Amino acid sequence: MDRRTFIKEGLPYSVAGIFAGLTIIGQADQSGNGFVLRPPGAKSEKHLRQHCVGCEQCIHACPYQAIRSDRRILSGNFGLPELVVRETPCYMCPDLPCINSCPTEALDHSLTDAFRISMGTAVLTDRGACLSLNGIRCEICYRVCPLIDKAIVLKKSPYRETGKHTVFEPVIKAESCTGCGICEYSCPLDQPAIQVLASQRADKSAHYKTLSEQG
Amino acid sequence: MKKRRNLSGYFLFWRRLLQLGIVLLLVSPAAGFTFFRGNLISATLFGFPLHDPLATIDYFLAGKILLLSFLSGTFLVLVVYWIFGGRSFCSWICPYHLISEMFLPLHRFFRRPKPGFSSSQRYGFLGGFLLMSLILSVPVFESVSPVAAASQLFQSLAESGFSNQSVTDGTGLASILNVWFSGSGILLWFVLFLISIEVFVKPGWWCHGVCPVGTFYSLLGKISPLKITIKHNACDNCGECFKVCPVSQVLIAPVQGTANRVIDSICTQCGNCIDSCPTRALNFGFQFNRQENTDVISSH
Numbered sequence: 001m002d003r004r005t006f007i008k009e010g011l012p013y014s015v016a017g018i019f020a021g022l023t024i025i026g027q028a029d030q031s032g033n034g035f036v037l038r039p040p041g042a043k044s045e046k047h048l049r050q051h052c053v054g055c056e057q058c059i060h061a062c063p064y065q066a067i068r069s070d071r072r073i074l075s076g077n078f079g080l081p082e083l084v085v086r087e088t089p090c091y092m093c094p095d096l097p098c099i100n101s102c103p104t105e106a107l108d109h110s111l112t113d114a115f116r117i118s119m120g121t122a123v124l125t126d127r128g129a130c131l132s133l134n135g136i137r138c139e140i141c142y143r144v145c146p147l148i149d150k151a152i153v154l155k156k157s158p159y160r161e162t163g164k165h166t167v168f169e170p171v172i173k174a175e176s177c178t179g180c181g182i183c184e185y186s187c188p189l190d191q192p193a194i195q196v197l198a199s200q201r202a203d204k205s206a207h208y209k210t211l212s213e214q215g
Numbered sequence: 216m217k218k219r220r221n222l223s224g225y226f227l228f229w230r231r232l233l234q235l236g237i238v239l240l241l242v243s244p245a246a247g248f249t250f251f252r253g254n255l256i257s258a259t260l261f262g263f264p265l266h267d268p269l270a271t272i273d274y275f276l277a278g279k280i281l282l283l284s285f286l287s288g289t290f291l292v293l294v295v296y297w298i299f300g301g302r303s304f305c306s307w308i309c310p311y312h313l314i315s316e317m318f319l320p321l322h323r324f325f326r327r328p329k330p331g332f333s334s335s336q337r338y339g340f341l342g343g344f345l346l347m348s349l350i351l352s353v354p355v356f357e358s359v360s361p362v363a364a365a366s367q368l369f370q371s372l373a374e375s376g377f378s379n380q381s382v383t384d385g386t387g388l389a390s391i392l393n394v395w396f397s398g399s400g401i402l403l404w405f406v407l408f409l410i411s412i413e414v415f416v417k418p419g420w421w422c423h424g425v426c427p428v429g430t431f432y433s434l435l436g437k438i439s440p441l442k443i444t445i446k447h448n449a450c451d452n453c454g455e456c457f458k459v460c461p462v463s464q465v466l467i468a469p470v471q472g473t474a475n476r477v478i479d480s481i482c483t484q485c486g487n488c489i490d491s492c493p494t495r496a497l498n499f500g501f502q503f504n505r506q507e508n509t510d511v512i513s514s515h
């Protein structure tokens with residue numbers, strides 16, 4: 001076999017090898033990189049990757065166009081549906097068109113109550129920047145939350161700087177928060193002080209409590 | 216002198232029309248229509264589920280699951296492509312094939328020789344992809360499929376055209392650049408990468424040499440009644456059909472007279488050969504009696 005035929009015949013196989021390699025790299029990278037929110041009903045990254053065929057039906061079914069395709073090719077999650085809530089949050093449709101449109105088991109069809117969505121958990125990640133903690137009565141995240149007074153409550157405490165004001169601190173109740181991201185979407189700061197962390201990262205017991213119980 | 220008149224683009228016209236229709240269907244969700252959602256892996260059209268049979272197999276292997284709800288949508292698709300000759304999907308529906316065809320003039324420019332395609336290589340890729348899905352528990356082909364990539368490419372181009380919400384400055388060019396260089400841009404580079412292999416290495420390399428979807432449909436085509444038929448007394452061996460056929464190897468037997476139809480189901484049922492034939496020796500034909508094939512091709 002001369003060099004020319006070698007390149008001609010071998011190229012397809014090397015490309016296939018690259019595909020295979022990418023998939024294997026993706027398998028190893030189970031942790032995911034950054035905060036990636038998956039649509040309502042997605043059980044875990046691993047389960048979604050196993051069951052999602054990338055048909056985009058959930059993407060097209062969402063009336064708010066909140067879902068899009070994951071385009072990070074090296075993550076091994078290429079083509080999986082994701083939400084970037086700072087751009088468009090999930091508005092928790094009562095009829096869950098996203099789950100109902102999914103032909104596979106990628107999205108959990110037994111989830112029928114939008115209030116039981118659990119895509120992640122909001123965390124007040126930037127306490128220094130949050131207007132409410134700085135004595136200003138912003139509280140936007142609290143007002144917009146579809147589970148107001150369940151997923152977010154306001155905790156009153158004296159404002160140390162003046163000794164006269166009350167601070168109304170937004171505190172997230174991890175058990176009720178669906179991770180819809182309406183709070184993150186609505187935070188008026190340039191960088192949102194409240195962010196939804198993917199479920200497996202916003203460890204509901206440890207991480208969340210240490211943050212909300214500070215100060 | 217024999218009067219020479221071919222169909223000059225009759226089937227090509229209908230094929231382009233259907234291909235265009237499919238692209239419009241694929242971008243319809245981006246334009247705000249709701250009668251269609253999904254892509255060529257799996258979709259819902261007017262409430263009817265449609266599943267690519269290969270994607271169904273791949274999903275069952277990866278998900279280690281047998282979803283009965285899948286079967287009706289898969290069956291429907293299987294029946295349609297069984298009737299229409301298997302790889303009719305490739306030349307009449309597939310958006311990647313459409314893009315690939317748009318680069319055909321480049322092949323002529325580079326005077327590329329007509330390639331041959333080995334079926335063992337194609338079966339190898341089909342088996343390899345299915346095996347990878349089984350082992351890795353991920354529907355592997357669906358995540359790297361140029362068929363899906365091409366349709367998503369059209370979709371994201373359309374999205375950037377239909378909405379200025381995702382781009383800050385909203386001008387047409389900026390939104391197109393946004394699609395090209397971030398996020399969905401990877402689709403473009405991926406499709407162009409495959410196209411460049413086809414242009415510089417081997418025309419039709421992906422579609423006829425690798426693509427497991429094409430291979431699957433070619434297997435289905437083996438039992439399909441629809442074939443290209445030839446009237447041997449009309450064929451004067453001019454070789455026009457060879458020039459336009461993407462997989463010209465399939466025409467050797469019928470034109471040489473050892474078969475009365477195109478037997479090799481790698482034929483994409485594109486109809487190019489029918490359009491090109493000056494004596495109208497070729498045509499589509501339904502043949503349910505398969506015995507007749509084997510009689511004629513005894514020398515094959």
Ligand code: SF4
Pocket residue numbers: 039040061062063064065066067089090091092093096097098099114
């Ligand atoms: S619940 Fe509604 S808004 Fe949220 S992702 Fe599903 S379809 Fe979109």
Ligand code: SF4
Pocket residue numbers: 051052053054055056057058059081101102103104106107
């Ligand atoms: S509808 Fe289901 S299978 Fe299709 S892209 Fe969404 S999650 Fe994946």
Ligand code: SF4
Pocket residue numbers: 121122141144145146147151152172176177178179180181182183184196
């Ligand atoms: S993500 Fe924010 S808005 Fe949504 S439920 Fe949780 S706290 Fe409420």
Ligand code: SF4
Pocket residue numbers: 129130131132133138139140141142170186187188189192193194
């Ligand atoms: S919207 Fe942002 S700034 Fe306002 S209270 Fe909530 S986290 Fe703080």
Ligand code: SF4
Pocket residue numbers: 443459460461462463465466477481482483484485486487488489
């Ligand atoms: S034999 Fe005719 S229909 Fe089949 S691929 Fe070739 S040109 Fe197309």
